[in-house]
Amino acid sequence: MTVPILRVRDLRVTYRGERGVVPAVRGVSFELGPGETLGLAGESGCGKSSIAGALLRVLPRGTEVTGEVLLDGEDVLTMKPGRLRAVRWSEMAIVFQGALHSLNPVQRVGSQIAEAIELHQPGADARGRVSELLELVGLPARRAIDYPHQLSGGQRQRVLIALALACNPRVLVADEPTTALDVMVQAQVLDLLQRLQRELGLAMLFITHDLSMLAHVCRRTAVMYAGRIVEEGPSEDVFQRAAHPYAAALAAAFPVIGDPAFRKRPVGLVGDPPDPRELPPGCPFHPRCAVARPDCDSIEVELWPVAADRRAACVHVLGGPR
Ligand SMILES: Nc1ncnc2c1ncn2[C@@H]1O[C@H](COP(=O)(O)OP(=O)(O)OP(=O)(O)O)[C@@H](O)[C@H]1O
Ligand SMILES: [Mg+2]
Structure with a gap:
């Protein structure tokens, strides 16, 4: 393993x-x-x-x-x-939820990526890396000079992914x-x-x-x-x-x-x-659960093996009748 x-x-x-x-x-x-x-x-x-x-x-x-x-x-x-x-x-890097509008609207996307690289990896060839990153996420390198509003939602998400990958996490x-x-x-x-x-x-x-x-x-x-x-x-x-x-x-x-x-x-x-x-x-799901037992409002079970590579946290998997 x-x-x-x-x-x-x-x-x-x-x-x-x-x-x-x-x-x-x-x-x-x-x-x-x-x-x-x-x-x-x-x-x-x-x-x-x-x-x-x-x-x-x-x-x-x-x-x-x-x-x-x-x-x-x-x-x-x-x-x-x-x-x-x-x-x-x-x-370790993150692509934040709902970040499509988090890019700086008055800065070219390439320079935003370059800034992240320079901040975390001083001395790196930021320009070259920007082109490489844009191509990696499926955008032509020339889009580096675009401002965020010139990109579609999908393209902006690609830029955010490029940003997250800027320092090779x-x-x-x-x-x-x-x-x-x-x-x-x-x-x-x-x-x-x-x-x-x-x-x-x-x-x-x-x-x-x-x-x-x-x-x-x-x-x-x-x-x-x-x-x-x-x-x-x-x-x-x-x-x-x-x-x-x-x-x-x-x-x-x-x-x-x-x-x-x-x-x-x-x-x-x-x-x-x-x-x-x-x-x-008890189990926080019991009020919505179609198969809840009377004791489900008093016990919250831990994850329990269901199979060799699978775990579930429910009284029913502890072996009780369904
Ligand atoms: N800064 C905060 N202060 C207080 N409560 C918060 C804060 N951020 C999140 N919560 C609460 O913590 C719980 C978990 O929120 P979280 O954002 O982690 O959920 P999520 O699974 O990511 O939801 P979604 O699918 O909507 O993104 C929610 O009840 C939310 O209201
Ligand atoms: Mg969330």
Whole structure:
């Protein structure tokens, strides 16, 4: 077995601010091998971006983050600022969610990329690297002189990916990299990420609320609910034979991959996910769960092996009758 490049252990993120205490991530663990892509799925508010922010330590001040984020064995959460600056972007980089408008509107895109390179790798041939990066993400090098408004949404997303890759990271966190784009462009950006992952051997955490994306991109998928992973395993198993009722409902709510008719199956998910400040007792999914048992309002089970490479956190997988 290959040694994981990233090991996340019992990660917890708690926001403290005007909204009170928000336990957004409640004990998440996963591993990412070199060149591997792990999908992270779940409805809005389940804590996906909070995990992404914790991995790179870019969460608002005052946010409590505990656990371990081991990058080649070194804990990002306890790194001194200087070391963190060296690691961020050069070892692990992020494509932020909803960042399409975050490019500086009055600066040419090439110079924005060059600036990132100069900041993190002084002395590098920034100009040459900009051309190389633009071509890597499928844009002609001459687009370097364009301003962001001269680019389409898909092209801007490519620039953001180029920015994230500017310093040759080995781990890329892509937070909803295709969500704001139309369907055709989504497919192109997905293809790009897959190609980069293959060509550069990038380890990638691919975050989306859209399960149908993950089947294409990720060999393994983790499904989150209310700040925890509730099921993790090979994507195909999680989509087609989910063991956790939430993962099953989520999978059923999306078009079936490979189904020529590409129709939606019945949606098995009613209601909204809970507010993390007011989680229901026991399993937080039980109020929406079609197969909840009477004791589900008093126990929240840990992830439990369902198969050799698959885990789920549900009383039903502990061997109880369904
Ligand atoms: N700065 C913050 N202060 C307080 N609460 C926050 C903050 N950022 C996020 N939250 C809350 O933490 C929870 C998790 O949010 P997060 O953004 O991680 O979810 P997500 O899974 O990425 O959702 P989405 O699919 O909408 O991007 C939510 O309840 C959210 O309201
Ligand atoms: Mg998010």
